[in-house]
Amino acid sequence: MGIVNQEAIKQFQSLMEQVDEPMKNTFQNIHQGYPTETLVRYLKARDWNVIKAHKMLVDCLQWRIQNQIDNMLTKPIIPTDLYRAIRDSQLVGLSGYSKEGLPVIAIGVGLSTFDKASVHYYVQSHIQMNEYRDRVVLPAATRKYGRRIDTCVKVLDMTGLKLSALNQIKLLTVISTIDDLNYPEKTDTYYIVNVPYVFSACWKVVKPLLQERTRKKVQVLQGCGRDELLKIMDYASLPHFCRKEGSGSSRHIGNGPSDNCFSLDHVFHQQLYDYVKQQALLVEPTTPLKQGSFHVDFPEPNPENARFAKTIESEFHKLGDQNGLTN
Numbered sequence: 001m002g003i004v005n006q007e008a009i010k011q012f013q014s015l016m017e018q019v020d021e022p023m024k025n026t027f028q029n030i031h032q033g034y035p036t037e038t039l040v041r042y043l044k045a046r047d048w049n050v051i052k053a054h055k056m057l058v059d060c061l062q063w064r065i066q067n068q069i070d071n072m073l074t075k076p077i078i079p080t081d082l083y084r085a086i087r088d089s090q091l092v093g094l095s096g097y098s099k100e101g102l103p104v105i106a107i108g109v110g111l112s113t114f115d116k117a118s119v120h121y122y123v124q125s126h127i128q129m130n131e132y133r134d135r136v137v138l139p140a141a142t143r144k145y146g147r148r149i150d151t152c153v154k155v156l157d158m159t160g161l162k163l164s165a166l167n168q169i170k171l172l173t174v175i176s177t178i179d180d181l182n183y184p185e186k187t188d189t190y191y192i193v194n195v196p197y198v199f200s201a202c203w204k205v206v207k208p209l210l211q212e213r214t215r216k217k218v219q220v221l222q223g224c225g226r227d228e229l230l231k232i233m234d235y236a237s238l239p240h241f242c243r244k245e246g247s248g249s250s251r252h253i254g255n256g257p258s259d260n261c262f263s264l265d266h267v268f269h270q271q272l273y274d275y276v277k278q279q280a281l282l283v284e285p286t287t288p289l290k291q292g293s294f295h296v297d298f299p300e301p302n303p304e305n306a307r308f309a310k311t312i313e314s315e316f317h318k319l320g321d322q323n324g325l326t327n
Contacts, residue, residue, distance in 0.1 A: 009285035011050045012039045023061040029070050045184035060182045067296045072131050074279040075294045084264045086125050094268040095263030096237025101145035103137050103152040106239035106261050110160035112166050130183050130270050151188040157241045159194040174298045181299055190218045193225035242255035247324050
Protein backbone atom coordinates (compact mmCIF):
# COMPACT_ATOMS: atom_id res chain seq x y z
CA MET A 1 0.00 0.00 0.00
CA GLY A 2 1.53 3.31 -1.09
CA ILE A 3 2.44 6.34 1.01
CA VAL A 4 -0.49 8.32 -0.44
CA ASN A 5 -2.91 5.56 0.55
CA GLN A 6 -1.50 5.35 4.07
CA GLU A 7 -1.94 9.09 4.45
CA ALA A 8 -5.54 8.82 3.23
CA ILE A 9 -6.23 6.12 5.82
CA LYS A 10 -4.77 8.29 8.61
CA GLN A 11 -6.92 11.25 7.54
CA PHE A 12 -9.98 9.02 7.43
CA GLN A 13 -9.23 7.60 10.87
CA SER A 14 -8.88 11.10 12.27
CA LEU A 15 -12.26 12.13 10.86
CA MET A 16 -13.95 9.00 12.26
CA GLU A 17 -12.64 9.74 15.74
CA GLN A 18 -14.88 12.81 15.70
CA VAL A 19 -18.21 11.02 15.09
CA ASP A 20 -20.66 10.57 17.97
CA GLU A 21 -21.03 7.45 20.12
CA PRO A 22 -24.12 6.01 18.36
CA MET A 23 -22.18 6.10 15.08
CA LYS A 24 -19.11 4.53 16.67
CA ASN A 25 -21.29 1.75 18.08
CA THR A 26 -22.92 0.88 14.77
CA PHE A 27 -19.52 1.12 13.05
CA GLN A 28 -18.44 -1.83 15.22
CA ASN A 29 -21.14 -3.98 13.64
CA ILE A 30 -19.75 -3.02 10.24
CA HIS A 31 -16.06 -3.55 10.84
CA GLN A 32 -16.30 -6.69 13.04
CA GLY A 33 -12.91 -6.00 14.61
CA TYR A 34 -11.21 -4.71 11.44
CA PRO A 35 -11.81 -0.92 11.42
CA THR A 36 -8.83 0.03 9.24
CA GLU A 37 -9.62 -2.55 6.57
CA THR A 38 -13.24 -1.34 6.55
CA LEU A 39 -12.13 2.26 6.00
CA VAL A 40 -10.10 1.01 3.04
CA ARG A 41 -13.27 -0.49 1.50
CA TYR A 42 -14.98 2.90 1.61
CA LEU A 43 -11.88 4.62 0.26
CA LYS A 44 -11.77 2.18 -2.66
CA ALA A 45 -15.46 2.81 -3.33
CA ARG A 46 -14.72 6.53 -3.65
CA ASP A 47 -11.40 6.23 -5.52
CA TRP A 48 -9.39 7.13 -2.41
CA ASN A 49 -11.04 10.52 -2.02
CA VAL A 50 -11.07 10.90 1.78
CA ILE A 51 -13.84 13.53 1.93
CA LYS A 52 -16.17 11.49 -0.31
CA ALA A 53 -15.37 8.25 1.52
CA HIS A 54 -16.03 9.90 4.89
CA LYS A 55 -19.40 11.24 3.70
CA MET A 56 -20.30 7.81 2.32
CA LEU A 57 -19.52 6.08 5.62
CA VAL A 58 -21.27 8.71 7.76
CA ASP A 59 -24.36 8.49 5.53
CA CYS A 60 -24.25 4.70 5.92
CA LEU A 61 -24.00 4.93 9.71
CA GLN A 62 -26.91 7.38 9.83
CA TRP A 63 -28.98 5.05 7.63
CA ARG A 64 -28.20 2.14 9.93
CA ILE A 65 -29.19 4.10 13.05
CA GLN A 66 -32.37 5.57 11.58
CA ASN A 67 -33.52 2.19 10.25
CA GLN A 68 -32.30 0.04 13.16
CA ILE A 69 -30.17 -2.09 10.85
CA ASP A 70 -28.17 -3.36 13.83
CA ASN A 71 -31.40 -5.11 14.95
CA MET A 72 -32.21 -6.56 11.53
CA LEU A 73 -31.08 -10.05 12.57
CA THR A 74 -33.70 -10.06 15.33
CA LYS A 75 -36.64 -9.59 12.92
CA PRO A 76 -37.67 -12.98 11.48
CA ILE A 77 -40.07 -13.09 8.57
CA ILE A 78 -43.02 -15.17 9.73
CA PRO A 79 -44.95 -17.38 9.28
CA THR A 80 -42.55 -19.89 7.73
CA ASP A 81 -44.81 -20.33 4.68
CA LEU A 82 -44.37 -16.64 3.86
CA TYR A 83 -40.61 -16.89 4.19
CA ARG A 84 -40.60 -20.00 1.98
CA ALA A 85 -42.59 -18.08 -0.65
CA ILE A 86 -40.00 -15.29 -0.53
CA ARG A 87 -37.19 -17.80 -0.93
CA ASP A 88 -38.98 -19.34 -3.92
CA SER A 89 -39.32 -15.95 -5.64
CA GLN A 90 -36.09 -14.19 -4.56
CA LEU A 91 -33.56 -16.76 -5.68
CA VAL A 92 -30.35 -16.31 -3.71
CA GLY A 93 -28.28 -18.55 -1.46
CA LEU A 94 -24.85 -19.68 -0.30
CA SER A 95 -23.72 -22.74 -2.27
CA GLY A 96 -20.30 -23.19 -0.63
CA TYR A 97 -16.82 -21.66 -0.56
CA SER A 98 -14.07 -21.04 -3.07
CA LYS A 99 -10.68 -22.72 -2.66
CA GLU A 100 -9.49 -19.46 -1.08
CA GLY A 101 -12.33 -19.56 1.44
CA LEU A 102 -14.58 -16.90 -0.09
CA PRO A 103 -18.33 -17.58 0.27
CA VAL A 104 -19.98 -18.42 -3.06
CA ILE A 105 -23.28 -16.55 -3.34
CA ALA A 106 -25.60 -17.85 -6.06
CA ILE A 107 -28.29 -15.57 -7.52
CA GLY A 108 -31.05 -16.70 -9.88
CA VAL A 109 -31.52 -13.43 -11.73
CA GLY A 110 -33.60 -14.74 -14.60
CA LEU A 111 -36.15 -16.77 -12.63
CA SER A 112 -36.62 -14.50 -9.60
CA THR A 113 -40.17 -13.16 -9.77
CA PHE A 114 -40.47 -11.04 -6.59
CA ASP A 115 -44.23 -11.58 -6.72
CA LYS A 116 -45.04 -13.40 -3.45
CA ALA A 117 -44.72 -10.54 -0.96
CA SER A 118 -44.42 -6.77 -0.65
CA VAL A 119 -41.29 -4.89 -1.67
CA HIS A 120 -40.50 -4.31 2.02
CA TYR A 121 -40.26 -8.05 2.72
CA TYR A 122 -37.83 -8.57 -0.16
CA VAL A 123 -35.66 -5.66 0.98
CA GLN A 124 -35.77 -6.94 4.58
CA SER A 125 -34.72 -10.41 3.44
CA HIS A 126 -31.89 -9.01 1.32
CA ILE A 127 -30.49 -6.87 4.15
CA GLN A 128 -30.74 -9.81 6.57
CA MET A 129 -28.61 -11.91 4.23
CA ASN A 130 -26.09 -9.08 3.95
CA GLU A 131 -25.90 -8.70 7.73
CA TYR A 132 -25.70 -12.47 8.29
CA ARG A 133 -22.92 -12.69 5.71
CA ASP A 134 -20.93 -9.88 7.32
CA ARG A 135 -21.54 -10.72 11.00
CA VAL A 136 -21.66 -14.54 10.90
CA VAL A 137 -20.48 -16.12 7.63
CA LEU A 138 -17.36 -14.02 6.93
CA PRO A 139 -16.06 -14.07 10.54
CA ALA A 140 -16.55 -17.87 10.60
CA ALA A 141 -14.66 -18.21 7.29
CA THR A 142 -11.88 -15.99 8.68
CA ARG A 143 -11.48 -18.29 11.68
CA LYS A 144 -11.63 -21.46 9.58
CA TYR A 145 -9.09 -20.40 6.95
CA GLY A 146 -6.77 -18.55 9.33
CA ARG A 147 -6.76 -15.29 7.40
CA ARG A 148 -9.13 -12.39 7.08
CA ILE A 149 -11.92 -13.02 4.58
CA ASP A 150 -14.20 -10.05 3.96
CA THR A 151 -15.46 -10.55 0.39
CA CYS A 152 -17.46 -13.16 -1.51
CA VAL A 153 -17.85 -14.29 -5.10
CA LYS A 154 -21.24 -14.15 -6.78
CA VAL A 155 -22.52 -16.44 -9.51
CA LEU A 156 -25.44 -14.90 -11.39
CA ASP A 157 -27.68 -17.30 -13.32
CA MET A 158 -29.44 -15.62 -16.25
CA THR A 159 -31.60 -18.65 -17.12
CA GLY A 160 -35.13 -17.54 -17.96
CA LEU A 161 -34.32 -13.84 -18.36
CA LYS A 162 -37.13 -12.26 -20.38
CA LEU A 163 -38.40 -8.83 -21.36
CA SER A 164 -40.85 -9.08 -18.45
CA ALA A 165 -37.83 -8.49 -16.18
CA LEU A 166 -38.54 -4.79 -16.78
CA ASN A 167 -41.21 -5.10 -14.10
CA GLN A 168 -38.50 -5.78 -11.52
CA ILE A 169 -36.04 -3.02 -12.40
CA LYS A 170 -37.33 -0.62 -9.72
CA LEU A 171 -36.91 -3.18 -6.91
CA LEU A 172 -33.54 -4.37 -8.22
CA THR A 173 -32.37 -0.75 -8.39
CA VAL A 174 -33.39 -0.26 -4.74
CA ILE A 175 -31.49 -3.38 -3.68
CA SER A 176 -28.37 -2.56 -5.71
CA THR A 177 -28.35 1.01 -4.37
CA ILE A 178 -28.55 -0.26 -0.78
CA ASP A 179 -25.57 -2.52 -1.52
CA ASP A 180 -23.54 0.18 -3.29
CA LEU A 181 -24.00 2.76 -0.55
CA ASN A 182 -23.94 0.59 2.56
CA TYR A 183 -22.05 -2.62 1.70
CA PRO A 184 -19.35 -1.43 -0.72
CA GLU A 185 -16.55 -3.62 -2.06
CA LYS A 186 -17.97 -6.84 -0.60
CA THR A 187 -17.85 -8.79 -3.88
CA ASP A 188 -14.54 -10.00 -5.29
CA THR A 189 -15.86 -11.27 -8.65
CA TYR A 190 -19.21 -11.56 -10.42
CA TYR A 191 -19.52 -14.66 -12.62
CA ILE A 192 -22.43 -14.56 -15.07
CA VAL A 193 -23.64 -17.87 -16.50
CA ASN A 194 -26.43 -19.35 -18.67
CA VAL A 195 -26.58 -16.15 -20.71
CA PRO A 196 -29.52 -15.73 -23.13
CA TYR A 197 -29.59 -13.37 -26.10
CA VAL A 198 -31.54 -10.70 -24.22
CA PHE A 199 -28.69 -10.37 -21.70
CA SER A 200 -25.94 -10.39 -24.33
CA ALA A 201 -27.65 -7.57 -26.19
CA CYS A 202 -27.97 -5.42 -23.05
CA TRP A 203 -24.47 -6.25 -21.81
CA LYS A 204 -22.85 -4.76 -24.91
CA VAL A 205 -24.50 -1.44 -24.10
CA VAL A 206 -24.14 -1.48 -20.30
CA LYS A 207 -20.54 -2.70 -20.07
CA PRO A 208 -18.94 0.55 -21.32
CA LEU A 209 -20.91 2.51 -18.69
CA LEU A 210 -19.32 0.61 -15.81
CA GLN A 211 -16.38 2.03 -13.91
CA GLU A 212 -13.18 0.20 -14.77
CA ARG A 213 -12.91 -1.11 -11.20
CA THR A 214 -16.36 -2.72 -11.49
CA ARG A 215 -15.88 -3.89 -15.07
CA LYS A 216 -12.79 -5.89 -14.05
CA LYS A 217 -14.87 -7.79 -11.49
CA VAL A 218 -17.40 -9.09 -14.04
CA GLN A 219 -16.75 -12.29 -15.99
CA VAL A 220 -19.32 -13.62 -18.46
CA LEU A 221 -18.75 -17.39 -18.76
CA GLN A 222 -19.67 -19.83 -21.50
CA GLY A 223 -22.74 -21.97 -20.87
CA CYS A 224 -23.26 -22.96 -17.24
CA GLY A 225 -19.69 -21.95 -16.40
CA ARG A 226 -18.90 -25.27 -14.75
CA ASP A 227 -15.37 -25.79 -16.12
CA GLU A 228 -14.22 -22.25 -15.35
CA LEU A 229 -15.76 -22.23 -11.88
CA LEU A 230 -14.15 -25.57 -10.99
CA LYS A 231 -10.79 -23.78 -11.24
CA ILE A 232 -11.69 -21.70 -8.17
CA MET A 233 -14.03 -24.00 -6.21
CA ASP A 234 -14.73 -27.68 -5.63
CA TYR A 235 -17.67 -29.45 -7.26
CA ALA A 236 -19.57 -29.52 -3.95
CA SER A 237 -19.54 -25.69 -3.84
CA LEU A 238 -20.83 -25.26 -7.40
CA PRO A 239 -24.33 -23.74 -7.49
CA HIS A 240 -26.79 -26.37 -8.67
CA PHE A 241 -27.42 -24.50 -11.94
CA CYS A 242 -23.73 -24.81 -12.88
CA ARG A 243 -23.43 -28.56 -12.49
CA LYS A 244 -24.45 -29.61 -15.97
CA GLU A 245 -25.16 -27.92 -19.25
CA GLY A 246 -28.77 -26.90 -19.73
CA SER A 247 -29.71 -27.41 -16.09
CA GLY A 248 -30.60 -23.77 -15.52
CA SER A 249 -32.02 -22.63 -12.20
CA SER A 250 -34.41 -25.56 -11.90
CA ARG A 251 -35.83 -25.87 -8.41
CA HIS A 252 -35.89 -29.66 -8.85
CA ILE A 253 -32.36 -30.74 -9.61
CA GLY A 254 -29.83 -33.02 -7.95
CA ASN A 255 -30.89 -34.41 -4.61
CA GLY A 256 -34.02 -32.30 -4.28
CA PRO A 257 -34.60 -29.02 -2.43
CA SER A 258 -31.76 -29.61 0.04
CA ASP A 259 -29.31 -29.54 -2.91
CA ASN A 260 -30.82 -26.30 -4.23
CA CYS A 261 -29.13 -23.37 -2.47
CA PHE A 262 -32.14 -21.14 -3.18
CA SER A 263 -34.53 -23.36 -1.22
CA LEU A 264 -35.49 -22.78 2.40
CA ASP A 265 -34.63 -26.49 2.90
CA HIS A 266 -30.98 -25.83 2.05
CA VAL A 267 -28.65 -25.84 5.07
CA PHE A 268 -27.64 -22.18 4.58
CA HIS A 269 -31.21 -20.88 4.72
CA GLN A 270 -32.10 -23.20 7.59
CA GLN A 271 -29.16 -21.85 9.60
CA LEU A 272 -29.91 -18.23 8.72
CA TYR A 273 -33.61 -18.53 9.55
CA ASP A 274 -32.93 -20.34 12.83
CA TYR A 275 -30.31 -17.75 13.76
CA VAL A 276 -32.70 -14.82 13.24
CA LYS A 277 -35.45 -16.53 15.26
CA GLN A 278 -33.02 -17.29 18.09
CA GLN A 279 -31.75 -13.70 18.13
CA ALA A 280 -35.34 -12.48 18.34
CA LEU A 281 -35.95 -14.65 21.42
CA LEU A 282 -32.77 -13.37 23.07
CA VAL A 283 -33.88 -9.77 22.63
CA GLU A 284 -37.53 -10.25 23.67
CA PRO A 285 -37.89 -13.71 25.24
CA THR A 286 -41.41 -13.07 26.61
CA THR A 287 -42.88 -11.34 23.56
CA PRO A 288 -44.53 -13.48 20.87
CA LEU A 289 -43.15 -12.98 17.36
CA LYS A 290 -45.34 -10.77 15.20
CA GLN A 291 -45.98 -10.98 11.50
CA GLY A 292 -45.18 -7.90 9.48
CA SER A 293 -42.37 -6.56 7.33
CA PHE A 294 -39.59 -4.42 8.76
CA HIS A 295 -39.68 -1.18 6.78
CA VAL A 296 -36.41 0.41 5.70
CA ASP A 297 -35.97 3.79 4.05
CA PHE A 298 -35.01 3.31 0.42
CA PRO A 299 -32.03 5.46 -0.57
CA GLU A 300 -32.21 7.57 -3.68
CA PRO A 301 -30.55 5.72 -6.56
CA ASN A 302 -27.13 7.15 -7.29
CA PRO A 303 -26.78 8.62 -10.79
CA GLU A 304 -24.80 5.60 -12.00
CA ASN A 305 -27.51 3.10 -10.97
CA ALA A 306 -30.24 5.32 -12.40
CA ARG A 307 -28.37 5.52 -15.70
CA PHE A 308 -27.95 1.73 -15.82
CA ALA A 309 -31.65 1.20 -15.14
CA LYS A 310 -32.67 3.62 -17.90
CA THR A 311 -30.20 2.08 -20.33
CA ILE A 312 -31.40 -1.46 -19.62
CA GLU A 313 -35.02 -0.39 -19.91
CA SER A 314 -34.31 1.30 -23.22
CA GLU A 315 -32.50 -1.75 -24.59
CA PHE A 316 -35.29 -4.08 -23.48
CA HIS A 317 -37.83 -1.91 -25.27
CA LYS A 318 -35.71 -1.95 -28.43
CA LEU A 319 -35.54 -5.74 -28.28
CA GLY A 320 -39.29 -5.85 -27.75
CA ASP A 321 -39.91 -3.61 -30.74
CA GLN A 322 -37.64 -5.76 -32.91
CA ASN A 323 -39.52 -8.89 -31.95
CA GLY A 324 -43.04 -7.47 -31.69
CA LEU A 325 -43.03 -8.03 -27.90
CA THR A 326 -43.26 -4.49 -26.55
CA ASN A 327 -46.47 -5.20 -24.64
